[in-house]
Amino acid sequence: MDARDDVGLDATGQPVAVLEAQSDAPERTSTIVMKFGGTSVADAECMKRVALRIVEARRAGSPVVAVVSARGDTTDDLILMAREISTQPPEREMDMLLSAGERISAALVAMAISDLGFQAISLTGSQAGIVTDSVHTRAKILDIRPFRVQDALDAGKIVLVAGFQGVSTVTNDVTTLGRGGSDTTAVAIAAALGARVCEIYTDVDGVYTTDPRMVPTARKLSRVSYEEMLEMAASGAKVLMLRSVEFARRYGVALHVRSSFSNDEGTWIVQEEEHMEQAIVSSVTYALEDAKVTLHRVPDRPGVAARVFTAMAAANINVDMIIQNVSEGGTTDISFTVDEDDIPTTVALLESMREECGFAALEADADMAKVSIVGAGMKSHPGVAARMFEVLAENDINIEMISTSSIKVSCVIRKQHTERAVQALHEAFGLGKDSVERDEVFG
Numbered sequence: 232m233d234a235r236d237d238v239g240l241d242a243t244g245q246p247v248a249v250l251e252a253q254s255d256a257p258e259r260t261s262t263i264v265m266k267f268g269g270t271s272v273a274d275a276e277c278m279k280r281v282a283l284r285i286v287e288a289r290r291a292g293s294p295v296v297a298v299v300s301a302r303g304d305t306t307d308d309l310i311l312m313a314r315e316i317s318t319q320p321p322e323r324e325m326d327m328l329l330s331a332g333e334r335i336s337a338a339l340v341a342m343a344i345s346d347l348g349f350q351a352i353s354l355t356g357s358q359a360g361i362v363t364d365s366v367h368t369r370a371k372i373l374d375i376r377p378f379r380v381q382d383a384l385d386a387g388k389i390v391l392v393a394g395f396q397g398v399s400t401v402t403n404d405v406t407t408l409g410r411g412g413s414d415t416t417a418v419a420i421a422a423a424l425g426a427r428v429c430e431i432y433t434d435v436d437g438v439y440t441t442d443p444r445m446v447p448t449a450r451k452l453s454r455v456s457y458e459e460m461l462e463m464a465a466s467g468a469k470v471l472m473l474r475s476v477e478f479a480r481r482y483g484v485a486l487h488v489r490s491s492f493s494n495d496e497g498t499w500i501v502q503e504e505e506h507m508e509q510a511i512v513s514s515v516t517y518a519l520e521d522a523k524v525t526l527h528r529v530p531d532r533p534g535v536a537a538r539v540f541t542a543m544a545a546a547n548i549n550v551d552m553i554i555q556n557v558s559e560g561g562t563t564d565i566s567f568t569v570d571e572d573d574i575p576t577t578v579a580l581l582e583s584m585r586e587e588c589g590f591a592a593l594e595a596d597a598d599m600a601k602v603s604i605v606g607a608g609m610k611s612h613p614g615v616a617a618r619m620f621e622v623l624a625e626n627d628i629n630i631e632m633i634s635t636s637s638i639k640v641s642c643v644i645r646k647q648h649t650e651r652a653v654q655a656l657h658e659a660f661g662l663g664k665d666s667v668e669r670d671e672v673f674g
Contacts, residue, residue, distance in 0.1 A: 262384065262426040263288055266298040266394065266417035270434040271491035272336050273303035281432075281491065282343035285389060289349060294384040296424065298394045298417040299340055301332025306410075322367035326396075326407045329368075330356070333393035333413065341391045352383050353391040356405075360423075361397035361416065363406045366547060370406035371474075372397060372415065375423035392420065411472030418475040422482035429484050431471065436490035437498035438463070438470055440662040441515040445653055448663035452513065453496070456503035459513055459605055460486075462639040466603035467518030476500070503607060511608035511615060512660040517649050518601040521551065522571040523631065526581065528591035529565050531558040535588050536565060539581070546580055548573045551601075552634040552643065562591075566632065568643060571597045599631070600649040603641040604656060616640045622659045628652050 265285060272278050281297075289295045301309075309328050313320045320328075337353035344351035360376035383390045394413025399406050408415055414431060421429035435443075436451060438460070443449040455463075457480035464473040470488055479486050479500065489497025529535055536555070543550055553567040569577050574595050581593055609615045619640050623630060628651065632643035644652060657663065 260294075260425045260427065261292070262294045262296065262421075262424050264296045264298065264417050264421040264424070264426045264429045266413060266429065266431050267300065267340075267491060268413070268431075268433045269300040269303055269305070271432050272299055272301075272340065275339075277491075278302075278336070278340050279343050282340055282347060284432075284491070285340070286344060286347045286349055289389055296380060296384070296390045296392060296420055296426070297340065298392045298413055298420065299333060299336040300394050300413040301329075302336055305332040305335070323404055326367045326405050329407050330393070330396040330405050333395050337391040337393040341389075344389055344391075349389055350387060351389040351391060353393070354379060354383075355393050356396035356416065357398035359390075359392045359420065361419070363397035363399055363408070365399040365401050365404070365406070367404070368407055369409040369547060370397060370399070372408070372419050372478075375419050377420060377423045380420065381424065392416065408474075409472075411469075411475075414472040414475035415478060418478040418484055418486070421484045422478055426484065428487055429479065430487045430489060431475075432489060432491040433470065434491065435470065435488075436493060436495055437488050438468070438500070438514075440513065441653055441657050442517070445517075445650055446515075446657045446663075449657065450662065450664050452498050454499045454501060455513065456607055457500060458503060458638060459607055460500045462603070462605045462636065463514055463516050466605065466639060466641055467516040467601060468514070471500075510606050511612045512604050512606035512662065513608075514605045515653050515656045515660070515662065516603045516605060517653050518603075519646060519649065520571050521568045521599050521601045521643065522574050522595060522597040523566055523568055523599050523643060524574075524577055524581070525564055525566040525594045525596075526588075526590040526592075527564050527594065528562040530589045531561055531563045538588060539565070539584065542580060542584060543569075543577065546576060548577055548580070552632050552641070554632055568599070568601070568632065598646050599643050600646040600652075601641050601643050602649065602652045602656065603639055604660065605639045607638050609639075610637050618659065619656065622655050623652060626651055626655050 267281050271281055285295055285297050306329055309332060313325060313328055334355055341351040341353040359380050360378060361372060362374040363370035363372055380390050394416040396405060396407050418429050438452050438455055439449040441449045457476060460476045464471050464476050486500035487497055548569055551568040556564045574597060578595055604619055628644050628648045630642045634641045
């Protein structure tokens with residue numbers, strides 16, 4: 232067997248996270264990795280435009296790898312097709328089905344590049360060397376072995392990689408990385424190749440202070456730190472998948488978020504530089520997919536919470552905020568948030584544990600939203616959280632849960648108040664186009 236195909240295994244036969252175990256990122260090369268989202272390859276004309284942009288980068292002298300998403304609504308259409316056949320399709324078969332959309336895009340863009348007179352080759356995630364764990368529909372990348380990609384680049388070819396997918400070496404099955412997984416594919420390949428930049432092309436021209444569709448005065452930010460972008464992605468900003476930013480920070484990959492439909496400079500996501508002054512608050516984000524789960528009258532004894540959240544972790548249910556009330560009469564309430572898509576699984580799991588854990592009642596509420604303010608300058612400016620709470624109170628918006636970090640404050644509110652909360656916070660922290668320029672990130 233070719234040594235390049237040998238994936239490291241631990242004592243139990245599980246693949247070792249080789250890429251993540253590396254202490255240093257590879258030496259930087261001139262390679263550019265370009266990622267194009269679904270709207271960028273939505274139809275034939277869009278694909279031809281993407282092919283031309285890729286060719287222009289190649290003509291400029293850089294080896295190019297392009298990662299593509301499925302066309303337009305292809306993934307949603309495939310999900311609907313599955314549900315027409317089965318009410319509970321097996322996750323393995325869903326991965327087989329959903330991975331087809333990105334493969335179609337990669338092959339079609341490669342054809343368009345060929346028509347422009349350049350050699351191109353399309354590769355599936357597994358052919359590109361993307362090794363994952365065995366968790367279907369939300370797999371995590373364990374290693375990138377881009378030997379075939381590098382061989383094609385050395386031969387002067389442009390490489391098209393199907394995003395969002397990989398292969399488990401334990402089961403040899405196709406896996407997918409979850410929604411937005413093409414971002415992670417692109418950044419992981421850029422890290423493995425030592426690419427000088429990973430360009431993320433989308434239907435917006437950068438990262439904004441908030442959603443410009445909700446707040447027309449939102450400003451595009453020229454530079455954002457990895458830390459701020461991580462908090463923004465975790466708290467609802469859709470422009471980048473959280474795991475892609477984690478990869479970029481770990482391996483020092485510079486990200487450039489820009490529009491597929493113009494040549495304008497976008498937003499650079501880079502390492503924070505200590506000598507630059509950060510904005511106190513750089514953005515307001517929101518998430519509409521959060522749901523609150525409350526366990527009522529839980530016995531207040533050691534180990535109960537550990538049992539609950541260990542079981543949820545084993546079921547691959549991601550928990551965000553957690554609040555435990557003060558104990559009264561030997562019992563307490565525990566509230567936490569999960570993605571609303573995980574509500575059925577969460578409820579079924581917890582109900583099966585009711586007798587074991589001894590809680591009296593279970594309540595799930597999907598009518599929730601999370602609104603957050605993010606800014607590296609919060610670390611040295613007290614009173615930011617208090618001002619956020621004041622603004623929400625002035626607008627008669629009740630806070631149901633609160634979570635903080637050194638550069639983020641998040642509040643869970645009723646979903647119907649989201650737009651009013653975002654607009655009020657954006658104005659209160661001076662983030663609009665007419666605001667003083669010193670408030671811009673790295674300003």
